[in-house]
Amino acid sequence: MSSRRSRSRQSAGSGITDDQIAELVTRLQQLLPEIRSRCSDKVSASKVLQETCNYIRSLHREVDDLSERLSELLATSDNAQAAIIRSLLTQ
Amino acid sequence: MELLWQDGQVVVKSQRSPRKPHDHSVNLSPSVAAAVRGGSPAPVGDPLLLQHHHQQQLEDAVNNNHLFIQEDEMSSWLFSDFCSDLLLPSAPVVTSSVPSCPLPALPPPKRLDSFGHFSRPNPLADEATVVDSSDTPMATRASEDATRVGAQFASPVVRAASSRDQAGTSPSSASSASADPIPSTKTEDVACPPKVAEDGAPEERKRKARDCDWSNDGEDVEPVLNDDKRVSRGSSSTKRSRAAEVHNQSERRRRDRINEKMRALQELIPHCNKADKASMLDEAIGYLKSLQMQVQMMSMGCGMMPMMFPGMQQYIPHTGMGMNRPMIPFPNVFNSSTLPTASVGPHMGPGSRFPAFQMSPRIPAPDPSRILHSSQSDATLSSSSLQNSNLPRMPGFMDPYQNFFGLPHMHFHFQLSQASTSSSAKPTTSKAGETSQKESPD
Numbered sequence: 315m316s317s318r319r320s321r322s323r324q325s326a327g328s329g330i331t332d333d334q335i336a337e338l339v340t341r342l343q344q345l346l347p348e349i350r351s352r353c354s355d356k357v358s359a360s361k362v363l364q365e366t367c368n369y370i371r372s373l374h375r376e377v378d379d380l381s382e383r384l385s386e387l388l389a390t391s392d393n394a395q396a397a398i399i400r401s402l403l404t405q
Numbered sequence: 406m407e408l409l410w411q412d413g414q415v416v417v418k419s420q421r422s423p424r425k426p427h428d429h430s431v432n433l434s435p436s437v438a439a440a441v442r443g444g445s446p447a448p449v450g451d452p453l454l455l456q457h458h459h460q461q462q463l464e465d466a467v468n469n470n471h472l473f474i475q476e477d478e479m480s481s482w483l484f485s486d487f488c489s490d491l492l493l494p495s496a497p498v499v500t501s502s503v504p505s506c507p508l509p510a511l512p513p514p515k516r517l518d519s520f521g522h523f524s525r526p527n528p529l530a531d532e533a534t535v536v537d538s539s540d541t542p543m544a545t546r547a548s549e550d551a552t553r554v555g556a557q558f559a560s561p562v563v564r565a566a567s568s569r570d571q572a573g574t575s576p577s578s579a580s581s582a583s584a585d586p587i588p589s590t591k592t593e594d595v596a597c598p599p600k601v602a603e604d605g606a607p608e609e610r611k612r613k614a615r616d617c618d619w620s621n622d623g624e625d626v627e628p629v630l631n632d633d634k635r636v637s638r639g640s641s642s643t644k645r646s647r648a649a650e651v652h653n654q655s656e657r658r659r660r661d662r663i664n665e666k667m668r669a670l671q672e673l674i675p676h677c678n679k680a681d682k683a684s685m686l687d688e689a690i691g692y693l694k695s696l697q698m699q700v701q702m703m704s705m706g707c708g709m710m711p712m713m714f715p716g717m718q719q720y721i722p723h724t725g726m727g728m729n730r731p732m733i734p735f736p737n738v739f740n741s742s743t744l745p746t747a748s749v750g751p752h753m754g755p756g757s758r759f760p761a762f763q764m765s766p767r768i769p770a771p772d773p774s775r776i777l778h779s780s781q782s783d784a785t786l787s788s789s790s791l792q793n794s795n796l797p798r799m800p801g802f803m804d805p806y807q808n809f810f811g812l813p814h815m816h817f818h819f820q821l822s823q824a825s826t827s828s829s830a831k832p833t834t835s836k837a838g839e840t841s842q843k844e845s846p847d
Binding site for chain 2: 334335338339341342345358359360363364369370371373376377381384387399
């Protein structure tokens with residue numbers, strides 16, 4: 315009782331509750347294909363964060379790869395097609 | 406009575422040792438037994454212990470403070486009397502009387518400090534207020550409790566000291582308790598059984614005082630306070646403290662891990678200088694979504710490319726097999742696509758590409774021709790009959806795409822698939838004449 319009260323008081327001081335953090339972590343978890351595909355519902359917060367970091371890194375790699383390919387394609391393809399793709403990408 | 410006798414055996418055994426002061430340990434064990442049983446008549450000669458026994462019987466009527474004082478009185482008596490005796494006698498006394506206590510293991514050395522307060526009324530209050538200086542709000546709150554407890558400690562100890570006529574020995578016993586680990590553990594263990602038999606309230610208060618001490622040692626306060634409820638009555642305080650320590654460490658390790666990951670995440674997210682966790686996570690979610698969208702769009706662009714730039718087809722190896730079976734390839738392409746997020750991209754690629762190749766079944770060897778076609782399409786667009794047959798199709802397909810580009814994502818996706826299926830069905834019939842027309846002039 316006393317511990318709970320003190321804890322809530324402390325977190326209220328920083329403006330966030332543990333519930334909010336947990337909810338955000340859950341939302342983050344739903345964006346991760348690795349954890350989402352795993353059937354276990356209970357994943358630790360640090361695991362979610364770790365996977366988020368990994369996923370962001372892999373997405374960065376993917377973006378780099380794709381942009382490289384796209385720039386290659388845009389350089390070799392003719393203007394009309396390049397314009398189409400550009401309009402698509404800048405959409 | 407059996408318990409008494411049980412203890413008596415131990416005591417008898419200890420009585421064989423030469424020294425006199427065992428009388429105290431003899432008196433002690435019945436009191437312990439009485440306390441544990443909570444009401445059995447114990448033949449105690451000592452008036453103080455007898456009083457304690459009566460108090461035990463009136464447990465319901467007496468309020469907690471009284472009980473607490475009573476318990477403390479006993480412990481203080483144990484200290485003043487027993488320990489002062491222990492100062493003089495030899496080690497065998499200690500070693501033989503320790504086994505008479507039913508409770509196990511030694512408490513950690515940390516506990517020594519907290520127990521030393523018992524017989525030092527004034528210093529306890531002082532030290533408890535020292536705890537006030539620790540930064541967390543909980544610690545200060547707990548220290549308030551501690552001062553309250555300290556005040557309660559103070560009065561009985563003084564009273565006991567004066568009534569026992571041993572005011573002079575009490576400080577020395579305190580020093581011995583804090584200096585020598587064995588006497589302190591002894592009294593600690595002896596003091597435990599009444600605690601077990603009583604209500605939880607005084608015990609709670611004592612715990613708070615101890616937790617306070619821990620926070621003084623730089624321990625994490627939060628988990629320690631968290632443990633208050635968890636402990637069962639019967640478990641010894643040593644076990645509890647050890648569990649709390651382990652809990653503390655694991656909790657801190659866990660928090661460190663999370664913070665570390667948070668920092669790593671913060672480095673990965675551009676322009677993120679948010680301090681608190683919630684907005685960090687919010688930012689991470691937003692960034693993740695935008696990255697996913699970006700990858701989707703880019704892969705869509707790449708998937709669209711093969712239509713305009715057939716050299717890309719080498720990235721999608723299986724499409725060549727689909728050439729001979731124009732209606733089937735769609736699922737094949739989806740599966741065999743090397744693009745990671747292929748939900749949108751391949752729709753565009755094959756959808757636009759297949760109509761162009763719909764007439765390819767006429768050509769005996771589709772794959773070589775496609776390679777030929779791809780290599781030529783870069784340089785010249787007008788040499789082969791295949792190129793000619795492709796050309797009229799292209800504008801026809803480009804126009805609907807141009808319209809689709811303006812539409813939202815899902816619409817685009819949906820209509821595109823519709824358009825591709827309808828167009829793929831159409832060319833097979835209409836293109837037959839067209840290609841034959843193209844071939845004849847050549």
